[in-house]
Structures are given as C-alpha cells and as structure tokens.
Amino acid sequence: MDFAFSEDQLSFRDAVRDLLTRECTASVVRDAWSNADGRSGQVWDLLAEMGVLGILAPEVDGGLGMTMIDLVLLIEECGRVALPEPIIEHAVVCAPIIGGVVSGSRTVTSFIGGSPFALYADSCEVALVERDRRLFTVERAALRLTPETAVDGSRRLSTLEWSDSDATEVGGPLEAVAAFDRGALGAAALLLGLSHRMLEMSVEYASERRQFGAPIGSFQAIKHHLANARIALEFARPLVTRAAYSLSVGDPDASTHVSMAKAQASDAAMLTSEHALQCHGAIGYSYEYDLHMWMKRVWALSSSWGDAGLHRARVAKAVL
C-alpha cells in the first residue's frame, strides 16, 4: 500500500506548475474572454512541448503511453491557473483513442456523454462525437456549429450537428463509457485546482484586508468559512487520486470511483467558490478582480461531465 505519487510524478507536476504560473497568468485568462478563439495562444503549444497533451497517447503515436495517475496532477495544475483550453477533451478524453494529438496542432474537442455543448469546436480540427452509444470522429469542415455564449467568457460553446456519412467510428459503448469517465475525472481534477487557487486568493485577501481595526481573516466567521473550504478539498482530493489510480489499473469499480470523485469535487468546488466570494466581499464581485473568472469556470465544470446529483445516482446504483 502506498497512497502517494512518485517522485517523477511530483517533479513533472512541479515543472508544469512552473510553466503555467509563468505563462498562463491571470491576464492570459482575461484575454481569452475577449479574443477570437477564447484560448490561451502559446500556452497550448508549450504544454504540447512538455508532453502534457500526449501523456495518454500511445507511444506508437508519439505519446508517452502513460496512464491517468500520471496525468491527474497536471490537469489539476491546469485548473489552478484556469487554463482556457480544451485540456480535458483533447488530452484526457481523446488522446488515448484519436491519433495526432501529441503536438497540439490538431486540437480535438468532444461532444459526448449527453453534454449539450462542445467546447472550442470552432477552433478545433476534429471532434469526438457520440451517437447511439458509439463514438465517432468528425472533421471540423463536416460539422455544423451553433454557437452559444457562456457565462464564462473563455468557454466557447456550440452545439454540433453532422451527417453519419462524415463520421468515422472509433469506439463502441465500452469506449464511450470510458471516455465519459475520463472526462468526469478530468473535470474533478480541474475543479480541485481551481478551488485551491480560489482558496489561496481568499487567504491572501483576508490576511491583508482590514476592517474594524483588524485583518478580516482574524475574524472567526471568515476563518471558519475558509477552514470549511479547506476541509472539503482535503476530503475530495483522495477520491480524485483513487479514481485516477483505478482508471490506470483498470479496476472494475473505476466508474464508481470516478463518480465519487466528481460528486465530491463538484460540491467542494461550489462550496469553495461561495466562501471565496463571501470572504472577498464587494471586491470579489467586481469584474476587474480575477476571482470571478475562477468562480465561473467552477460553476460550469461542476455541472459539466455530470453534476454531483448524476454522479451520486451512479454511485447509488453501484453500492446500495
């Protein structure tokens, strides 16, 4: 029994954190709200260069042929900086089953698992889509896009339509469930990262902001709000790690473990977002301050890839 990441996994995580802290600053995220494709520009290529996009891709395809337990910490880092990219769709969902994703130049999105929208479909080259519980790829040119504006301005949404004749089958029902599970776990990891950063922002602000002659972080109500967020995250992370492990080793209960992780991470992230805003007060409610970009990503991801209720129902079916 050893419930810890390896030194290699941790140093890869540190390297990705360094890269993202340097390159994917809050102003990169803010730019994505108003730029053409809602994405980060060069950060995507830098992640490709580091090998992050191809972790799950087969070695024969130029990938690293590794597993979810090698990737999960890196996805969390993408959450920490609110990376505006189809990182889950491309690197987590599609990498193991669609070729050519390693360099990042042929970006893949997905439209599966009953999701009403695809993310960044307008700037992707290909989409993984689901119909009748089977998976297909469709090239960008063959997709009809109907865009929708999201609350999170960097999330470019569209609904997709396509003709069967333009779709190439790449998997059946088992692959479809596995792809959804990977997506849900990816979302859970992103939510952890987003939440930890919101909590950091809140601790920093509450330690500096003074009211009634003291830092507001010295007041017990603020302390307990943020302690509760920290506790929720403390007891979400092990579920996310375990689900990543189960996917990696092909545990027969992996889907249930993923659902536990996503339910817990969704709830913990919503709680953190609520307390983070409340502890910031009015400044957190202003558009110029960064917090709202993290919050809005959390709102979106907590209900994407199955919300907490859907995942608890999946767990209930398995364990009750």
Add this chain to the structure above:
Amino acid sequence: MDFAFSEDQLSFRDAVRDLLTRECTASVVRDAWSNADGRSGQVWDLLAEMGVLGILAPEVDGGLGMTMIDLVLLIEECGRVALPEPIIEHAVVCAPIIGGVVSGSRTVTSFIGGSPFALYADSCEVALVERDRRLFTVERAALRLTPETAVDGSRRLSTLEWSDSDATEVGGPLEAVAAFDRGALGAAALLLGLSHRMLEMSVEYASERRQFGAPIGSFQAIKHHLANARIALEFARPLVTRAAYSLSVGDPDASTHVSMAKAQASDAAMLTSEHALQCHGAIGYSYEYDLHMWMKRVWALSSSWGDAGLHRARVAKAVL
C-alpha cells in the same frame, strides 16, 4: 389583513405561561422520567382547570368551542416547559371529536396517522385509533399494550392492538386526515416552544461560561450558531401560525399549510437542538443538566406526526 394574535389570545398565553413556569419546572419533567406513568401529576389537572384541555371541545360538551388559532400559542407554551403529557393527543387531536375530555380526568391518547406508537396509553382511559382510514375509540380495558422504552424517558410508548368489536366508529377518512393535520400542527407548535427554551438556555449559558478570558457567547462562532437557530425559528413560527389559522377557518389548503409548518418546525428544532448542544459543550452532554430532556423531546417530535421529508412530499404533491 391582520397577522397578529388578539389581546385575549395573548393574555391567555401569558396566563398559561405563568402557570407552567411555576408548576411544570424542570424537576417535574425530570421526575416524569422515572415515575410510574411518565406524566406531570397535578399540572394536567391545572391545565384542565384553566380550560386548556377543552379549547377545541364543543360547548355542548363543556368545552370552549374555539379553534386552533386560540390553542396554538398554548401548545407552544407546553413545549417551552417540555410538558410530559399527551397534550397533542388529548387536547388537539381528540378534543373536537371525543366527548368528556374537558376535565382531563378521562385522558385520551391517539394511535393514528401511521404512527408506530401510542403515547401514555397505559395511563389513558381511552384511545382514538385508526383502521382502514376510519377513526374509532377503544376503551383502555379493551386494548392490548406492548410497551417500548423511548430515548425520552418521559415518553411512555406502546403499540396497541384491539378487536373491531371493541371499537366505536367516530369518523371517516376526512376526519382521519383532519385529526392527523391537527396532530402535526400541534407537534410543530410544541417544537417551537421546545426550541425557544433551548435557545434561551444556550444564550444564558454562553453569556456566563468563560473560556479564553471571555464569555464564550462573545466568540463569533457561538454567536453565529445561535443566530442561525434564532433565524430558523423566526421563519418557522409564521408558517405554524398560518396553518393554525387555516385549520380554524377551514381553508381548503389547510393540509398543505400544516405540512409546510411541520416540515419547517421539525428542521428548525433539529438545528436548534444541534447548536444548543454544541454551544453548551460537555455540560449539555451531561444527564444532570436539563438540556438533554428538551433535545430528546425534539428528536421524538421532529419525526412523529410525519417527519420533514414526509411533509415536504405532501407539499410537493400540492404545489408542484
């Protein structure tokens, strides 16, 4: 529109409060945990003398022929002192439909609405029972009792069995629903009274008890626990009052109003009980201190006469 009790109603309430504060002390409640019948002895007769037991009884029967809006505040007072008596069963459920309850000498209990137990059946003279959605009375001698020990030592529980030949029909399905509604509203009123007293005990204790050089009630965590209880009660009472009014005027939505009241009062009382214990710390956890008797009554009443979930389901059926 006038959402206030009349002067008469308020002075009757005050008189009952005076009586109960004087006569139904915590030691009377404590005695009921170990005495023969689990009841208050003379307090019952004093309530009868004041006319409380016969408020809903028809005038022809010696009662006051009044309505639930005249009674609800008095029931709340019974809750405040944790009166160990079948006050709901006798004065709220049975008084309008069974004769001879005014003097209190012929005490009536009830075994209706799907409740698994009757209260104080061993010391009552008659029971109102339900079978096939119809109401009957059965004399004590014709009842077979199987006692059960309750967590609240003053609640003497039994299951009842009887022969149809010993049962006298006193009402059909409509009366059965009305009797259950009265019982549920009575329980809601008791819960309010119990909760307000628990809150008072907690405020008193937190104002006196010092730790870290200050009264614990000056710490924000304690303040917010008790404020939350107070708010929950503030927004439960109007629902209880409205339900009493609706029963009094025969509002067609009265059952729904009762369910709203019982759901809210159950939840508010459970919340208050939790915070009251937590703010007391170890002393509240000791048997010698009075708080636990109030808490245990709350636990019992919050799930008797329909728990919050059952009543919300009733509301859902009506409004969704």
Add this chain to the structure above:
Amino acid sequence: MELAFSPSEEIFRQEVRAWLLENVPSNAMPSGDTREGFEAHIDWERRLFDARLAVVSWPKEFGGRDASLWEWIIFEEEYYRAGAPQRVTQNGIFLLAPSIFQFGTPEQQERFLPKMASGEETWCQGWSEPDAGSDLAAVSSRAVRDEAAGGWRLSGQKTWTTRGAFCTHLFGLFRTDPDAQRHHGLTYLLVPLDTPGVTVRGFGRLDGDEGFAEVFFEDAFVSDDFVLGEVNSGWGVAMATAGSERGLTLRSPGRFTATADRLLALWREHGDPKDTQLRDAVTQAWIDTEAYRLQTLGVVTTLSKGGHAGPEASMVKIFWSELDVRLHELAMRILGPRAEVAETAWAKGWQFALSGPIYAGTNEIQRNVVAERVLGLPRK
C-alpha cells in the same frame, strides 16, 4: 387574526394588475445596470409615475397615493408577478426617501421627493469606501465647513456605488468632525453628481455590467440645504431608517414569490419527477418563500399598528439574501449543464443573487447583530 385582504385592497390589486398587463414591455429591456438600459428604465419609471404607481405608499403631494403598507405589499406582488422591469430608482425611493420623510425639512421634501418619484433625479448610495465596507463607521471621506459659502467642501472617495455612473445624485456619509471617532462626527449629505470636483468612474460587476462606480470628491461644494438631519449626526440618520425600513422595503416578498413561481414552472417543465432529491429541495425553497411572505405580513402588521421593526431586520436580510441564492441555485441545478448559457434570466439572476449576502451589510455582520441585539449575547 385575519389573513385576507379587504375588498378595497383587492380592488387596488386589480387596478395595478390591469395596468401592468397593459404596460409591461413584452420584450425584456437591456439591463438597467448598463448605460443604454438605464435610460430605457428611466423611461419606464416615468410611465409608472404618470400612472401614480411609482411610489404608491407616498403622500399624494409627492407623487404617491397615500397607499397603506398592505397596498404597497400588494403592489410589489403584482409588480414582480407581472415580470415588470427592474426599479433603477430603488436606492432613492426605498432607501433615501424614508430618511427624507423622517429627517428632511419640508423644503427638502418638496425639493427632492417629486423629482425622485418621477425619475428625473436618480440616486445612488455613497456608503462604502475602499477602507470602509462592512466597517461602515470607518468612513474617511471628509466634508470641511465653508462658512462663507454656507456649505461644505467634500474630499475623498466612495466606491461600489451601484449605478453610480448613471445616476444624477448621491447620498452618503461624510466625516464633518475630524476629531471624532468611528460613528461620531459623520454627516449625511445629498450630493448632485454634476457638482464641480466630483468625478465618477464606472466599473464592471461580476456579471459584466458596468453596475459599480467609484466616486471621487476633490473640494466639491454642497450647500447647507443638502445636509439631511443634523450636522455630525449622520450615523443616526443612516441607521434609524436602515433598521426599520431595510428589512421591509428593500426586498418585498413579491420579488421572491415571483422567483419561486418561475422556479416551480421551470421544475414542471424540465424537472425529473422521479428525482425526489431535487423535488424536495425545490419544495423547501417554496416553503421558505412562503415563510418569508408570512413573516413580512407579521412585520407589516406590527408597523401598521405603530410598532417598530428593530434589530429583527437583520434576520430578514439574512433570510432573503440566502433564499435568493438558493432559488437561483436550484434553477441552475434543474438546468444542469445548460445553466452556463449566459443569455438566460436565471444565469443573470444567479449572479445577482450572489451579491445579496454581501451588500447592505454582509451576512456575517448581520449575524453578529442578531446574536448581540436580538439574542443579547455579549459583544466582547
């Protein structure tokens, strides 16, 4: 106890309902917290005023109808039930006006109230400052006496001023006695925003609308006529009405009842009836909405009989603000992944609801008030 409205109150309800049915725009206006939307909303306010529906509870002479509090409750119910536009005049008519009625001179009432009612003059609130948010008594904006000119010269900065970039006037607290501490030595001033020396910079809120503003004062002059109440007694002016009115007039039950009705409709259309988990939560939100409405009827009964609301108003503020969050959160849960589409009333309403536990005194501060002033727990 009597829980029915009188025949004359019901007639009033019918009149209001009929007028709204005829007049409420069928297409949603742009947000009143943007410049274009604000102007459209002021047009709407003018129509309300012309129908004598802008400020029903005010005296006739100032544009009202001398309506009772009960009629005001009815008006609000009908207004929100009809889906009528946001009231961009609210900080004037609901927050400032009660103070002017209580503390203003007859001249001030005559000067300010009719134009406020008609929307000709629009008011924003100047409480918060960069270092005075929850801690309102930390206000440091100054007003220095100009004896010669018969007035006050203002300097300092206000912020988080809702619709400050579009309003014509600001009311706020300024420190007039520099030696006094905390809530002493403050004066309640009424400031035209076109006064020389006043600069307003709008900035964005969470939902992207430019609904906030910073207001800078550099030697801006206001005359003595623009002092509300006594000099150095501004805290009392601000608090006296806040306590009794805030809980009631800022957020009438009609607003939440209308939201709850929409939530129930959303549930009926999109909810899974087999999902008793979500059904239970929706039902509880409805119960809470009813609890809020009924609690308000109790408060109005008390006020109608000459009573006061007191610190219990803090419970009201906590309850409605958290209820509003819950109502919208449930809508988001019903909508599921579709909730992130920006162009829905729910997405906008959710973002707005999140401000409730923060503005008008954070709920943490309100809970302190409940603990100390309602329950009597020790301050320290």
Add this chain to the structure above:
Amino acid sequence: MELAFSPSEEIFRQEVRAWLLENVPSNAMPSGDTREGFEAHIDWERRLFDARLAVVSWPKEFGGRDASLWEWIIFEEEYYRAGAPQRVTQNGIFLLAPSIFQFGTPEQQERFLPKMASGEETWCQGWSEPDAGSDLAAVSSRAVRDEAAGGWRLSGQKTWTTRGAFCTHLFGLFRTDPDAQRHHGLTYLLVPLDTPGVTVRGFGRLDGDEGFAEVFFEDAFVSDDFVLGEVNSGWGVAMATAGSERGLTLRSPGRFTATADRLLALWREHGDPKDTQLRDAVTQAWIDTEAYRLQTLGVVTTLSKGGHAGPEASMVKIFWSELDVRLHELAMRILGPRAEVAETAWAKGWQFALSGPIYAGTNEIQRNVVAERVLGLPRK
C-alpha cells in the same frame, strides 16, 4: 502509488478475521460506560491481549506484535467489521501510550505499558476542569513539590472524565509552577486513582450511562516516577502526540466504514428506493466514509515514510466527528418515528456521535486551528 495490501498483510487480515469470528460475543455486552459493562469489557480486553491483538502496533516486549501502521489499519477494519466490543482501554492505549513511548523512561515504559495492554490497569484522561474545557491551558489543578517525599502533592478538580468511575489510573495536566501562565508551568502526571486524597464521583452522560466522572484531589501524593516528561513541560508532552496521533489513532476509518456498511444495510432493508432524496444523502455519507478512509491511507503513507501529520489532524477530527453524526442521523431518518426506541444500536450510537464535535477539542477550536495553522490566517 499502490492501493493494494501486500500478501503478508492479507495473511494478517485473515488471522485477525478468523480470531474475531470465533471470539466476538454473539450477544451485545452491556455498555462499557457502566460498571457492570466495564468489567465485562475488561474480560474481553484480556482475551484480546492473550491473543496478542490488544495492541498490535506495539513492540512485542510490551504485549504487541510490532505490527506496521498498515496492519493496524487492517486490524481496526476487521475489528469494527466484526462488530467487536467497544475498547474501554482506548484512552490508555491510543492516547496515553504514544506519549509514554515518546517521553517515558525505559522504567516507565516497563512499569505502565504491559499492564495497560492487558487491561489490568485502565486509564482515564484528566484534561478538563470545570473552568478549563475548550480552553485547556486554563488548567488550575495544582501539584506542589514535596521534596522530602520525592514527589508531588495534588489538589484541585478534573471533570468530564470518561469512565473515570471505573478506571484504575488517570493521566493529566497539573500546574506545577504557580507563577507561570497558561500553557507554561504545567506537568504531565500519572495518578493511581486509589491514591489517598483522590475521590471519584461518577455522573451521567446524555445517554444515561454513568460514563463521566469528577475527580477531586486533596493533598494526594504521587512520586517522581509518575511524572511523564520534564517538570513544567507537560503541555508539550500533551500536544506533541495529540497532533500526530489523535487524528489517526483515536478514530480509525474501520469504525466509520463499519457504521456506513450498517447504514447501507439499513437502507436496503427499510429505505424506500423511490425516495431519491434520502438515497442521495445515504450515498453521500458513503462517499464521505470512503473519502475518510482514503485520506487516512494518505496520512499513513506519510507517517510510514517518516513524515509528520501536523495541524492537518484538526481537519481529520472535524471530518470524522461530523461524518459520524451524519451517518447516525441518516439512520434515524430511515427509521423515522421508530428511531425513538431506546434499545437500538442506532439510538445509542446517535447520542454518542453527538459528543464527537465537542470532545477532543470542540470543532470550533479545531476550525480555528485549520484556519491559523493550515491556511495561515492571522490569529488576531
């Protein structure tokens, strides 16, 4: 990362499971927090000890097996899964023993540990006093130096001492430097309860059992051999192990996993499958139980590699205590009005669970610790 136990660990599990299957009494014993129940439980402890299962993680010389923390986790899982009796020795073996291992002299280890393991000597905790509950540093019980006799004379009072009326020994903090303030000048003493001058009065807990005691000291003498750690350094002794051990050994995951398993069984038997509201809550409680188990695996991994637990233990304490309340509350909801029957494990367990957020440092204090020492928020 490797989330399977090793073959030798699985063999250990099988041995423990087989022994428990054979030995756990089929009828529930009376509560160990009553006099008769306590004695029955001590007999049980003796059988555990004879099987070398009382203190598996201790060195062999003191009655253990030198088991790893992983094996200890396995032992606990099996113990609670088997529904084996309450450990009335727990305050000795889980709370005092780690301190004796860390701070005790070889002679003290030899003197105290074997008899603790066998249940011959049973220990209760003497932290709380009438005026020192959450505020442990307010301890005022005194120990005055008796140089001639080579020891200390105790006076004062402890209270809320669990099973104090039945245990043979008490460990606690006493003020040895009357001039020192708060957590300075305290000494950690081991006190036989049959010492002249010690009086114990048992009193009832919430659930009616006489599980609490007051312990009075009037010039009671303990010799220097009974000082654990340095004189005037008792606070450090008490805290050093509390931080790293409390979170782990006081409440092992096996306990909650067993409760959750019983809850799931109760749901399957009595739950309404169409009630997704309650089903959802039961499922969430199961998820939380799993989260607790997995989080502990992380802590054990850290400790096994020589790391320390630190203030994160406060998160653990908050989580298990509130999880335990929730698990029992859900059982009460499933049972509905039948829950008030006293003679069920759930009713008893519910009442016990309510003490969790209070003892071992109230959750309010633990949340302060999380805020200040995990998150780094300012103390003042």
